[in-house]
Amino acid sequence: MRAEPTAEVTRSxxxxxxxxxxxxxxxxxxxxxRRRLVLVGLVLAAAFLVLYGLGIFFIFRSLPSEAGSxxxxxxxxxxxxxxxxxxFGTFVAGFLGIMIIVFSAAGGITGDAESGLLQTIVVRxxxxxxxxAGRSLGFFGLFFVYVVVVASGLILLTFGLAGFAPPSPVEAxxxxxxxxLLILGIATLASTVLSPVATGILALMAYGLSFIGGVVxxxxxxxxxxxxxxxxxIVGFLVPSDRLFRMALSGLAPSDEGPLSVAQSFGPFxxxxxxxxxxxxxxxxxxxxxxxxxxxxxxRKDL
Amino acid sequence: xxxxxxxxxxxxASLTKAFGRVKALSAxxxxxxxxxxxxxxxxxxxxxxxxxxxxxxxVRPDSGELQVLGGKPGAAAIRAxxxxxxxxxxxxxxxxxxxxxxxxxxxxxxxxxxxxLLGLLGLKEARDRRIGTFSKGxxxxxxxxxxxxGNPSLVLLDEPTSALDPLxxxxxxxxxxxxxxxxxxxxxxxxxxxEVEQVCNRVxxxxxxxxxxxxxxxxxxxxxxxEVRIGPTDAPARIDALLAAVKTEIGREATYEAxxxxxxxxxxxxxxxxxRLAVREGFPVYEAGxxxxxxxxxxxxxxxxxxxxxPAVSEHAR
Numbered sequence: 277m278r279a280e281p282t283a284e285v286t287r288s289x290x291x292x293x294x295x296x297x298x299x300x301x302x303x304x305x306x307x308x309x310r311r312r313l314v315l316v317g318l319v320l321a322a323a324f325l326v327l328y329g330l331g332i333f334f335i336f337r338s339l340p341s342e343a344g345s346x347x348x349x350x351x352x353x354x355x356x357x358x359x360x361x362x363x364f365g366t367f368v369a370g371f372l373g374i375m376i377i378v379f380s381a382a383g384g385i386t387g388d389a390e391s392g393l394l395q396t397i398v399v400r401x402x403x404x405x406x407x408x409a410g411r412s413l414g415f416f417g418l419f420f421v422y423v424v425v426v427a428s429g430l431i432l433l434t435f436g437l438a439g440f441a442p443p444s445p446v447e448a449x450x451x452x453x454x455x456x457l458l459i460l461g462i463a464t465l466a467s468t469v470l471s472p473v474a475t476g477i478l479a480l481m482a483y484g485l486s487f488i489g490g491v492v493x494x495x496x497x498x499x500x501x502x503x504x505x506x507x508x509x510i511v512g513f514l515v516p517s518d519r520l521f522r523m524a525l526s527g528l529a530p531s532d533e534g535p536l537s538v539a540q541s542f543g544p545f546x547x548x549x550x551x552x553x554x555x556x557x558x559x560x561x562x563x564x565x566x567x568x569x570x571x572x573x574x575x576r577k578d579l
Numbered sequence: 580x581x582x583x584x585x586x587x588x589x590x591x592a593s594l595t596k597a598f599g600r601v602k603a604l605s606a607x608x609x610x611x612x613x614x615x616x617x618x619x620x621x622x623x624x625x626x627x628x629x630x631x632x633x634x635x636x637x638v639r640p641d642s643g644e645l646q647v648l649g650g651k652p653g654a655a656a657i658r659a660x661x662x663x664x665x666x667x668x669x670x671x672x673x674x675x676x677x678x679x680x681x682x683x684x685x686x687x688x689x690x691x692x693x694x695x696l697l698g699l700l701g702l703k704e705a706r707d708r709r710i711g712t713f714s715k716g717x718x719x720x721x722x723x724x725x726x727x728x729g730n731p732s733l734v735l736l737d738e739p740t741s742a743l744d745p746l747x748x749x750x751x752x753x754x755x756x757x758x759x760x761x762x763x764x765x766x767x768x769x770x771x772x773x774e775v776e777q778v779c780n781r782v783x784x785x786x787x788x789x790x791x792x793x794x795x796x797x798x799x800x801x802x803x804x805x806e807v808r809i810g811p812t813d814a815p816a817r818i819d820a821l822l823a824a825v826k827t828e829i830g831r832e833a834t835y836e837a838x839x840x841x842x843x844x845x846x847x848x849x850x851x852x853x854x855r856l857a858v859r860e861g862f863p864v865y866e867a868g869x870x871x872x873x874x875x876x877x878x879x880x881x882x883x884x885x886x887x888x889x890p891a892v893s894e895h896a897r
Contacts, residue, residue: 299685303671310673392669396725399635399663400686401655578598578638 296402297410304414308380317376317422324372325429328365332437335361355530358440362430362528363548369426370452370521374483377419377460381412382476384467385570389579398579405571412464412567419456424449431528440530447551448527455520458559459483461566462515468573482515490518494547516559522549523556587646588613588733588764589634594643596629596788603629604788607643611781613732616755616765618779618796620772620878626788627768628666631735634766635663648733659687662726664719666737666768672711676702676721679710680728687729700724701750715742723751734758737768752778776800776874784878786885792877799877804841804870805849809862811838821860828856844869 308314339357385408388394397407431445442448463479470478493508495501512519526548549555589611596604604626611617621627632638633645636652650657670679677693684691697706700720705713713721719742726734740748748771755778758765769775775782776796783793792799812818818835825833825842829852833842842853854867872880 293688296686296688299682303682306678307671307673392665392667393671395632395635395637395665396663396668396670396683396722397686398637399658399661400683401659401688402686403655576639579632 293402293406297406297413300397300402300407300410301414301417304380304411305417308414308418313376313380314418314421317418318425320372321369321422321426321429324369324426325433328361328430329433329437332358332361332433336438354438355440358434358438359442359529361438362434362440362442363525365430365434366427366448366452366524366528367521369423369430370455370524373419373423373426373452373456374459374480376422377415377456378463378476378479378483380415380418381460381463382467382472382479384411384464384472384475385574385577386467386470386475387472389577390471395579404574408464408567408571408574412460416457416460419460420453423452423456427452442528443531444527446527448524451520451524451527451551454556454559454563455517455524458515458517458520458563458566461563461570465566465570465573468570468577483517485511486515486518487521489515490522513558516555516562519549519555520559522547523551526550586613587611588615588648589617589766590644590646591630591633592644594630594633594645595641596626596633596638597641602788604633604640607785607788607790609783609790609793611764611766613764614759614762615781616759616767616779618775618782619766619768619785620770620775620782620874621785622770622882625785627785628737629788630785631663631737631766631768634735635661659689659729660732662728662731662734664722664726664734664736664739666741668718668722670710670718670721670725672709674710675707676710676713676724677706679721680724683725683728689729691728691730693728696724696727699727699754716744716747719743720747723754731763733764733766735766735768738770739767740769740771740774748774772874772878782874784881786882787889789885791881791885796874800872800874801869803844805844805853806839806841806866806868806870807850807853807857807864808839808866809857809864812862817860817862821857821862824856824860825853828852841870 335357336354339354385394394407398404427445427449431442431448435441459479459482462482463475466475466478489508489511491508493505493512496504496506496508529548587610589609591607591609594604594607594609595602607626607630609630619627619630629638633640634647634652636658645652648657648660652658652661674682676697680691680693680696684693694703694706697703700723702717702720702724705717710718710721719739723736723739726736740751743751752774755765755767759778759780765778767775767779779796781793781795782799784791784799821840822833822835825831825840829842829845829849831842831845833840833853835841840853840857842849850867850869854864857864
């Protein structure tokens with residue numbers, strides 16, 4: 277007996293159907309599970325957390341005597357050390373999360389079109405915008421789970437072993453996620469025109485460039501070099517990912533204005549930067565533009 | 580279940596497409612009747628895949644008119660009624676055959692009898708195996724099953740049997756006959772001439788982006804000569820008399836060889852005149868009609884003519 281469709285398709289144009297977006301996102305998740313991306317990510321995240329926990333445990337066990345020898349008030353010193361460790365851990369976690377997102381999204385459009393994976397999907401009654409949205413949602417979902425797991429682990433370990441509770445942990449996770457979304461936007465846009473390898477390189481370079489720009493701006497500020505600060509700001513304008521990371525840090529930094537609080541304002545992993553509405557809006561517009569332009573290029577691309 | 584008959588499944592007029600400086604299609608006119616099995620033949624690089632991709636909406640034409648199932652190929656409602664198997668495809672190796680078909684059924688938005696489809700393509704046993712473990716031939720069968728998800732009224736197949744063994748090809752041929760019975764229009768891209776000859780009722784031949792010939796298979800295979808089989812004879816004088824009669828009454832030179840009398844086709848009366856003359860000269864007539872050529876002969880002849888008429892080739896020859 278021939279299979280018969282029970283639903284009559286009467287749509288004349290391309291109508292956005294959310295369930296298809298979830299079908300596509302679900303396929304990305306299934307790929308992540310079946311290809312053991314999730315498994316590898318979680319095992320490595322666990323290893324990373326164990327290492328971090330061991331580090332923080334040993335450092336804080338020996339901290340009182342060392343701090344005493346430096347002649348500082350231990351009550352001021354402990355949160356600063358805990359924060360420095362947490363900011364370092366968050367930086368590495370963020371970096372690994374970015375790697376996950378870049379490696380999963382780099383194949384994106386051009387790669388899947390060249391390998392012949394995309395064509396049978398694109399001819400289905402789904403718009404190319406839906407395909408882009410579904411896949412991006414899938415990649416972002418994988419990244420988000422990773423970020424939540426690792427960031428929660430870091431925060432809980434720091435609290436349990438060092439007694440330091442960051443003021444706004446949720447805010448920190450939100451900004452880390454936004455940073456991942458930004459890099460995903462860049463990788464998605466690049467993947468509509470570039471090969472997977474070129475996309476991966478471009479997205480990671482953009483991330484690295486933004487990080488360096490942030491460091492230049494930070495040191496420029498300390499050295500009172502307005503030119504260095506300007507260069508850093510321009511880079512932050514071109515790729516605002518480091519700004520988002522520094523907003524995430526501000527959710528983790530001790531809020532007290534202690535005598536050592538100045539030490540927070542520099543460091544290799546970026547100084548915290550209070551979330552500013554302008555910066556957040558700029559990042560959101562930036563991401564939106566990336567996805568919209570990617571959608572327009574994809575819609576016109578011969579496959 | 581048969582599909583309601585619509586007069587035209589595919590219509591294109593003056594369809595043109597270039598990739599940079601390379602002209603893939605130049606002014607292609609084509610009409611595919613609904614319910615037919617249409618063969619699209621041509622050598623590699625002739626523009627076959629480009630045309631199919633334009634019909635599916637994967638590639639946008641530069642100019643020309645185009646209608647697929649009465650609408651634009653990009654429209655969701657049209658795509659919902661279309662199935663496609665690309666020449667170069669890859670399915671996610673981490674999915675099982677069953678999961679792939681369910682995934683496509685979800686994208687089409689219609690429930691599909693996935694197990695029935697897998698059975699139709701001889702993949703019932705392998706339905707829960709990962710696609711990564713499938714042989715090339717099994718993947719091609721799965722590709723065909725995928726193209727049939729959602730009960731499409733138009734199926735576009737780009738070299739669907741390239742990875743199959745002779746037995747597999749035979750099964751696909753049966754499937755194509757079955758599709759025709761169901762009223763499904765099949766657009767078959769192929770360079771396997773015997774395959775096309777056996778399953779298609781209409782054929783177009785393309786070379787360098789231009790259609791060289793188009794028509795029903797019987798028209799295309801009809802050669803330029805009228806033939807009458809009169810059986811062998813051992814009286815050469817009678818044959819000479821017959822040949823002379825043909826020359827006088829039809830006005831063309833006739834030939835006779837091993838019981839077959841043949842003369843160039845002039846008009847609709849050529850065959851009846853030839854029969855009348857043979858009977859008048861006392862020969863029994865066993866068979867009469869136009870010369871039959873194989874698709875291969877027709878194809879090779881068209882390709883040679885095409886090459887001779889190609890300005891680039893003529894230039895080079897000079």
